[in-house]
Amino acid sequence: MLEELQQRAQQAVxxxxxxxxxxxxAGASRGRSVQFEYRDGHLEKVQExxxxxLSLQLYVDRRYSTHSTTDLRPDELKSFVADAVELTxxxxxxxxxxxxxxALYEGRSAADLDLVDPGLSELTQDERxxxxxxxxxxxxxxxxxxxxxxxxxxxxxxxxxxxSNGFSGSHESTSIxxxxxxxxxxxxxxxxxxxxxxxGPHRSQLQSPRQVxxxxxxxxxxxxxxxxxxxxxxxxxxxxxxxxxxxGHLLRAANARSIQQGxxxxxxxxxxxxxxxxxxxxxxxxxxxxxxSRTFDGEGLASKRLPLIEAGLARNVxxxxxxxxxxxxxxxxxxxxxxxxEGGQGDQAHWMAEVGDGVLLTSWLGGNSDATTGDxxxxxRGHPIEGGQIGPAIGEMNVTGNxxxxxxxxxxxxxxxxxxxxxxxxxxxxxxxxxxxx
Amino acid sequence: xxxxxxxxxxxxxxLCIVTMPSFLxxxxxxxxxxxxxxxxxxxxxxxxxxxxxxxxxxxxxxxELTQRGADFADxxxxxxxxxxxxxxxGLISTASTSIDQGVGLRVVIGDQTxxxxxxxxxxxxxxxxxxxxxxxxxxxxxxxxxxxTFNSAPGQLYAVQKHWSEVAVASKxxxxxxxxxxxxxxxxxxxxxxxxxxxxxxxxxxADLSGKAYTxxxxxxxxxxxxxxxxxxxxxxxxxxxxxxxxxxxxxxxxLKELAAQAVDRTTRLFEAxxxxxxxxxxxLAAGASGILLHEAIGHGLExxxxxxxxxxxxxxxxxxxxxxxxxxxxxGVEPNERGAIAFDDEGKExxxxxxxxxxxxxxxxxxxxxxxxxxxxxxxxGRRQSFRxxxxxxxxxxxxxxxxxxxxxxxxxxxxxxxAETFTNGQVAIGAGDxxxxxxxxxxxxxxxITAPIKDVNIIGNGPEALSRxxxxxxxxxxxxxxxxxxxxxQGVPVSQGLPTVLVSSMTVGGVDA
Numbered sequence: 018m019l020e021e022l023q024q025r026a027q028q029a030v031x032x033x034x035x036x037x038x039x040x041x042x043a044g045a046s047r048g049r050s051v052q053f054e055y056r057d058g059h060l061e062k063v064q065e066x067x068x069x070x071l072s073l074q075l076y077v078d079r080r081y082s083t084h085s086t087t088d089l090r091p092d093e094l095k096s097f098v099a100d101a102v103e104l105t106x107x108x109x110x111x112x113x114x115x116x117x118x119x120a121l122y123e124g125r126s127a128a129d130l131d132l133v134d135p136g137l138s139e140l141t142q143d144e145r146x147x148x149x150x151x152x153x154x155x156x157x158x159x160x161x162x163x164x165x166x167x168x169x170x171x172x173x174x175x176x177x178x179x180x181s182n183g184f185s186g187s188h189e190s191t192s193i194x195x196x197x198x199x200x201x202x203x204x205x206x207x208x209x210x211x212x213x214x215x216x217g218p219h220r221s222q223l224q225s226p227r228q229v230x231x232x233x234x235x236x237x238x239x240x241x242x243x244x245x246x247x248x249x250x251x252x253x254x255x256x257x258x259x260x261x262x263x264x265g266h267l268l269r270a271a272n273a274r275s276i277q278q279g280x281x282x283x284x285x286x287x288x289x290x291x292x293x294x295x296x297x298x299x300x301x302x303x304x305x306x307x308x309x310s311r312t313f314d315g316e317g318l319a320s321k322r323l324p325l326i327e328a329g330l331a332r333n334v335x336x337x338x339x340x341x342x343x344x345x346x347x348x349x350x351x352x353x354x355x356x357x358x359e360g361g362q363g364d365q366a367h368w369m370a371e372v373g374d375g376v377l378l379t380s381w382l383g384g385n386s387d388a389t390t391g392d393x394x395x396x397x398r399g400h401p402i403e404g405g406q407i408g409p410a411i412g413e414m415n416v417t418g419n420x421x422x423x424x425x426x427x428x429x430x431x432x433x434x435x436x437x438x439x440x441x442x443x444x445x446x447x448x449x450x451x452x453x454x455x
Numbered sequence: 456x457x458x459x460x461x462x463x464x465x466x467x468x469x470l471c472i473v474t475m476p477s478f479l480x481x482x483x484x485x486x487x488x489x490x491x492x493x494x495x496x497x498x499x500x501x502x503x504x505x506x507x508x509x510x511x512x513x514x515x516x517x518x519e520l521t522q523r524g525a526d527f528a529d530x531x532x533x534x535x536x537x538x539x540x541x542x543x544x545g546l547i548s549t550a551s552t553s554i555d556q557g558v559g560l561r562v563v564i565g566d567q568t569x570x571x572x573x574x575x576x577x578x579x580x581x582x583x584x585x586x587x588x589x590x591x592x593x594x595x596x597x598x599x600x601x602x603x604t605f606n607s608a609p610g611q612l613y614a615v616q617k618h619w620s621e622v623a624v625a626s627k628x629x630x631x632x633x634x635x636x637x638x639x640x641x642x643x644x645x646x647x648x649x650x651x652x653x654x655x656x657x658x659x660x661x662a663d664l665s666g667k668a669y670t671x672x673x674x675x676x677x678x679x680x681x682x683x684x685x686x687x688x689x690x691x692x693x694x695x696x697x698x699x700x701x702x703x704x705x706x707x708x709x710x711l712k713e714l715a716a717q718a719v720d721r722t723t724r725l726f727e728a729x730x731x732x733x734x735x736x737x738x739x740l741a742a743g744a745s746g747i748l749l750h751e752a753i754g755h756g757l758e759x760x761x762x763x764x765x766x767x768x769x770x771x772x773x774x775x776x777x778x779x780x781x782x783x784x785x786x787x788g789v790e791p792n793e794r795g796a797i798a799f800d801d802e803g804k805e806x807x808x809x810x811x812x813x814x815x816x817x818x819x820x821x822x823x824x825x826x827x828x829x830x831x832x833x834x835x836x837x838g839r840r841q842s843f844r845x846x847x848x849x850x851x852x853x854x855x856x857x858x859x860x861x862x863x864x865x866x867x868x869x870x871x872x873x874x875x876a877e878t879f880t881n882g883q884v885a886i887g888a889g890d891x892x893x894x895x896x897x898x899x900x901x902x903x904x905x906i907t908a909p910i911k912d913v914n915i916i917g918n919g920p921e922a923l924s925r926x927x928x929x930x931x932x933x934x935x936x937x938x939x940x941x942x943x944x945x946x947q948g949v950p951v952s953q954g955l956p957t958v959l960v961s962s963m964t965v966g967g968v969d970a
Contacts, residue, residue, distance in 0.1 A: 056566075056764070064570040065587045066844060086554040087574040097554060104550055107624045108540075111548035164764040200766035200887050208766055208887030243888065245964075248734040278543065279647050279683035280692045343544075383883035383892030384914040384966070389683070389692040392730070394914035394966035396883070396892035413890050415914045415966025417733065451968050453733030 019187045022047060022177035025089075029071055030181050032095060036102040040076030040116040042180040042317065045069075050172035053142075055149035057164055058157065074316075077102055079110040081339075113342040117316050121338075121348060122184045125319040126303050130310045132190035134219040137171055140193075145169040151226040152197045156234055159201075161241075163208060167197040167230070184317035190310075191218050197230055199237040209240030209410075215437045218306050222436075236379075239410060243398070246414030246454035252375030252428075253416065253450040254368055254402060257435035260442020262381050263395075264298075264356060267420050270388035271325065272352070273340035282391040282421060286331045293427035294329040295360070302354035309354040309439040316351055323349050325356075329425075356440040361430035365444040368429055370405040372446060377402050384415065391420040397452075414454030423447055503605075506532045506558075506660060507576055510603045513662050515578065517600055519585035520560050524594025525664060527824060529802060531559040532576075532660040533843040536620045542631050542650040550624065559843035560588045563825060567591050570846050600666040608671040608798030612791055612806070615674045615702030619656040622703055627652055630678075630706050637715035638680050642723050646690075647683040652676075654703075661803035669803040674700050675794065675950060677939045678711075680718035684726070691725035693896065694718045698939025699792045699952075721878060721897050728911035731900055733967040737873035738915060738960050739866055739901065744879055744936040746953025748960070749784055749854045751884040751891035752919040753777075755944070757786075757811050757819075758837075758849040759826035761886050768889035768919060769817065776815050778923040781859045784812040786821055788836050788852040794939055794950035795852035802838035802847050809835045811854075812923075821849045841947040851942060855954035859929025863957045866928045868904040874965060875899040875906065876915065889919040914966035922960050930957035 022045040029043040047069045054062040071094070072085040082105040086097050152167035171194070177187040196214030203209055213233035215224055255263065270281035283291075302311050302320035311320050316338055324332045336344070337351035369377065377399045384395030394417040401408035424447075431444030503509055513530065520528050534556040541549045557574040558581060569591030571584040631650050638648040654676040662668040681694035695717035697710060740748055753769070761767035769777075788797045788806030797806050802824050810818045822830070823838030826849055839850040867875070875898050882893035898910045935954035942951040 059565075060567060060591070062568045062570065062846070063588075063591050064846070065584075066572050067574075068844070069574060081548060082550040082552070084552045088554050088556050089575075101552060104552065104624050107628070108550055109546045109548055111546050114548060164766050200764070207889065208768060208770075210766065210885065210887040240888070278649065279685070279690055280681075284690075382885060382890060382916065383881065383894060385880045385894040385912075387692075387912050389690055390912075392912040394894065394912055396890070396914050396916045396966070398890075412888065413916050413918060413964060415733075415892075415916055415964060417730065417913065417966040417968055451733060453966050454964055455735060 018047065018175055019177055019189065022175060023179065023185070023187060025071065026177050026179040029073060029098065030179050032098045033073060033075055033102060034181060036099045038075045038077045038102050038105070040181055042074040042116060042178065042184070044072045044176055044178040046174065046176035048172060048174040050170060052168065052170040053145050053149055054166055054168045055146065055153050056166045058153060060146060061166070073098065073101060075101060075105050076114060076116060077105040079112065079114055080105045080108040081111065081114040082108065113339055116180060116182045117318060117338040117348065119183045121318045122313070123319060125186065125312045128303060130303065130307070130312065131305045132218045132310055134191045136220055137173070137191050137193055140171065140220070148195055148226045152230040155227060155230040156197060156199055159234060161201045163200045163202050165197060165199045169195045178317060180317055186313045186317060188311060192216060193220055193223060195223060195226070195229055197233045199233050201237050201241065203241050205242055207243060209237055209243060211237035211240060217308060217437070222306065240398070241410065243410040243412045246376070246411035246452060248453045248455065250449055250451050252372050253447045254365070254372055254375055254377045255445040255447070256365060256377065256379045257431070257433055257442050257444055258438070259378055259380055260435065260445060261438045261440035264440045264442055266386040266393060267424060268325070268353060269386070271334040273334060273336040273344045273346050275388060276334065277340050277344040280389045282389060283331060283334055287334065289331055290329045291331045291421060292326060292329040292424040295427050295430050296326050296329050296424060297359040298326040299324050299357045299359060300353050300355070301357045302350070304355045304357070307355040307439070311354060314350045314352070318348060318350055320350065320354065354439065358430055358434060358441065358443050361432040361443045363431050364433040365431060368431055368444050368446050369402050369407065371429070372402055373405050375402045376452060377407060378416070386420060393418060393420055411454070414452055417451050417453060423450065426450070505534065505658060508532070512578055513603060513668070514600055516560070516581045516585050517662065517664065519582050520562055520589050521597040521664065523589050523592035523596070524564060525562045525592060525597060526564050528562045528664045530662045531561070531801060531840070531843050533557065533657065535655055535657040537653070537655045538619065538624070540624065540627060540631055540652040542635050544647070547628055547631055555842065557843045559845070560584050561846060562588050562592055564592045564594070566825065568846055572843050597664070600664070603662065603666050603668050605668045605670065608669070612789060612796050612798050613674055613700035616704050617702055618672065619654040619674055619676065619702070622654070626703065630711060633708065634678065634680055634711045634715055637712050638682055638719055641715060641719040642684065644684040644686050644723060645682050645719060646685050649681045651679040659801070661799065661801065663803055667803060669799045671798050674702060676701055676705070678706060678714065680714055682718050682722040684722050686726055689726060691722055693722040693725060695721055696938050698937070699794055700796050701792050724897060724909045725911050728897070728909040729900070731874050731910050731913060731965055731967040732969065733965065735962050735964050737870045738963045738965065739870060739873065739875045740955055740958045740960065741875055741877040742930070742932045742955060742957045743934050744938060744953070745876055745958065746855055746936060746955040747879050747882045747893045748922070748955065748958070749856060750851060750942070750951070750953050751882040751893060752917065752922045753784065753811065754786065754851045754854050755884050755886055756889065756919055757821055758851070759820035759822045759830065760849050762820055763826050763829050766887050768887060773817050775817055777817055777920055778812060778815045778926055780815040781929055782812055782815050782923070782926055783810065783857040784854070785810050785857065786837070786851050786854045790853040790935065790952065793853045793935060793952040795952040797836070797839070797852060800836045800838045801840045802834070804834045804836045804838060806836045809837070821851065823847050823849045839949045841949060845947050848944065848947070850944065850949050851951050853935065853952035855935060856929065856933065856956060856958065858931040858933045858956050859958070861928040861930045863930045863932055866930055866957055866959045867901060867906060869928065869959065870901045870904060873901045874910055875901060884919065890916060891919055892916045915963050916966070917960070917963040922963060925961040926958055927961045928959040932956050
């Protein structure tokens with residue numbers, strides 16, 4: 018199958034060249050996925066799909082455009098590519114637009130990233146439905162449950178890319194996820210919900226249905242009797258699974274495009290100590306069995322470990338070929354893969370005990386940040402921490418500040434990185450955080 | 456990496472637009488004069504040719520899909536052609552196009568759904584997908600559909616002078632350049648202006664078990680203007696966008712100037728903007744984009760699937776009084792040229808306007824076929840899906856509140872200390888708890904009944920039923936937002952619209968600083 022995709026990408030390159038494109042980067046992909054959803058004792062939904070697509074980046078007389086299609090019939094494809102090249106000619110020439118330097122294609126890792134579990138294809142439908150049924154049964158044993166949905170999904174994705182200046186590469190990965198969502202009846206009126214999803218490329222990365230269900234139930238019951246949180250400043254303990262969203266905002270403008278466009282608080286800060294020295298963050302595309310592992314990026318650049326923040330020092334940002342040329346920065350890679358924290362110690366329980374008094378944040382609700390200034394304001398839910406112990410649920414409150422300031426007040430980093438996200442955030446502790454509630 | 460996420464929630468329009476006396480007048484005026492839909496009501500259905508299928512193929516596939524029985528079943532063919540252009544640093548140097556086509560096949564039996572799709576529209580691929588989707592059912596085959604009847608959407612709801620796939624890129628470039636030039640010329644502090652253009656020509660064919668087939672052609676477009684400004688000590692950025700189911704004629708020179716002015720105003724106002732105090736306070740929602748309040752505080756909670764499962768905070772509240780009697784909230788699929796307009800929903804049900812809250816009382820949920828059957832009511836035309844890859848669900852279309860009895864100035868004057876919320880980037884709701892949020896990008900501080908300093912970047916959090924009961928005033932200046940909103944639910948995004956008159960909520964929690 019990979020060979021077929023490789024051929025399809027190669028043909029697309031030739032087609033575009035024949036229409037007059039000087040530079041072409043083409044990608045062909047195919048994916049297959051199956052999902053089961055089980056609700057309140059019954060199989061509710063089965064969905065199966067096969068997708069395929071072709072994408073093109075075209076360089077025509079210093080003009081640039083990108084295209085994709087799912088209509089792969091030969092005649093349609095031919096006219097699609099010809100139209101695409103023609104459209105590109107209507108644009109303005111841009112001296113910075115060109116395919117990547119082929120030297121950056123070199124040095125691709127030969128390591129086995131272990132992203133394919135051949136055993137997944139042997140998994141029967143009955144097995145997956147049985148996992149759902151087990152989760153469902155464990156959860157519905159609790160009389161407070163209004164409704165619960167359990168699900169299992171698995172997939173297999175293949176892609177191949179070819180460029181007109183010598184790049185050729187392919188990628189294959191499998192995935193399996195299981196989890197459940199719960200809605201509970203709260204005697205005090207609300208209907209709190211919680212979910213718990215885990216998975217990865219390999220079946221061995223799953224937990225037992227019982228573990229998944231019990232954790233979901235624990236998270237849902239923890240929300241019973243939620244009270245409005247306080248308005249105060251204090252210490253924030255961030256649960257590992259909630260870390261990804263905050264780190265996403267921190268890195269949203271950590272790229273050459275945002276910097277060159279004047280829309281990044283990272284602008285002019287590389288090499289400076291911007292954050293707490295506890296913070297060391299690495300983009301690691303070569304993590305075995307990682308959710309976003311890869312050996313080359315969307316432009317074909319060979320993937321390498323990229324330190325973003327070293328002991329609080331802003332070290333690197335994501336730089337693709339075009340914005341690298343425009344901003345005069347050497348290309349690194351176009352975007353993040355797996356984000357890994359280094360040098361952490363202790364788990365959530367340890368840090369709650371250390372903190373003694375503060376607020377534990379277990380999930381977000383809305384909010385946003387300004388990538389130019391770093392100002393943020395997010396809705397949150399969690400628990401007060403009193404004497405190192407977790408208190409009754411609080412919600413309907415916001416946490417507000419500035420990202421640079423917040424991450425300069427990072428006082429502790431745990432070693433309990435959340436494995437079911439590309440951002441493996443551990444427990445993080447921040448001091449002097451503004452909360453607003455009642 | 457950043458641009459897509461940034462605009463997912465959509466930025467929005469503000470107070471610069473002339474306020475219309477009522478919603479419908481405001482909407483009707485947006486219809487281009489003399490617009491003609493060239494493809495409307497063609498005698499032989501052009502869509503069958505277009506997807507390369509004929510009535511016999513539909514019949515074959517439907518028979519295969521219902522070989523093990525079905526309460527209902529449908530085929531959803533879709534073809535969308537999308538085109539975008541962007542201008543940065545004075546150059547229009549990037550364009551994109553994409554074609555996405557396929558068919559989704561669905562079998563529903565009881566409350567069980569079997570679903571499969573294929574991007575390959577050959578008989579063999581469709582039969583394969585049909586067999587996969589049918590596997591969930593365990594009954595006897597249904598009789599084949601005898602004859603198909605085809606219904607085309609009448610075409611007035613989103614008439615365009617020219618379908619987007621027939622509009623040459625060369626005709627778009629001068630508009631992009633003009634918008635960029637206007638924004639650049641408005642304020643010397645503007646350092647960078649970027650413009651993004653997006654349009655889509657979508658064709659849909661829904662064929663159901665009763666032999667009815669519905670076809671629709673849905674235009675969609677959006678134009679963004681994003682600015683970065685610097686005054687030497689501070690750099691700020693913001694933007695505005697104009698969106699709808701329009702043709703190119705929507706982008707008149709006047710409209711481009713207005714969009715540029717909005718983008719520049721919203722950006723430069725950030726220089727002086729402060730964060731309001733933290734905690735609970737009165738919040739005035741400015742007319743227009745503040746319809747986000749309805750979307751989050753009550754809209755999602757009235758989608759019938761959440762109520763059927765009992766997980767919505769509004770479950771079991773039908774008929775109850777939940778807001779003051781001047782509050783009437785509508786979700787409508789028939790507001791011309793709105794993003795949420797749909798002539799037929801994605802299950803082939805005719806679009807209509809649904810009153811959700813009538814004079815303060817809960818009046819109706821929004822239904823798809825599954826929930827309508829569950830509740831024994833007519834579908835409300837709210838069954839929507841992101842694409843042929845997704846199952847339909849009850850969704851909002853264009854959600855707004857009718858005008859109230861108060862005046863805008865009277866509302867501002869009634870607030871001792873509070874804020875005005877004017878433009879937004881995004882919102883969210885937890886259906887069961889009823890807690891909802893929205894993020895204010897631009898707004899104002901109210902001190903002693905007067906508007907004082909601009910504010911920025913605050914999240915508002917409240918509880919749906921509580922916030923509705925605290926709507927103490929609503930003005931007579933309702934309007935729909937002209938910015939483009941996309942609503943996300945269970946991983947599916949659909950275009951929606953929203954609107955509101957000026958409304959006072961007596962208390963919500965503001966994510967400010969320095970309590």
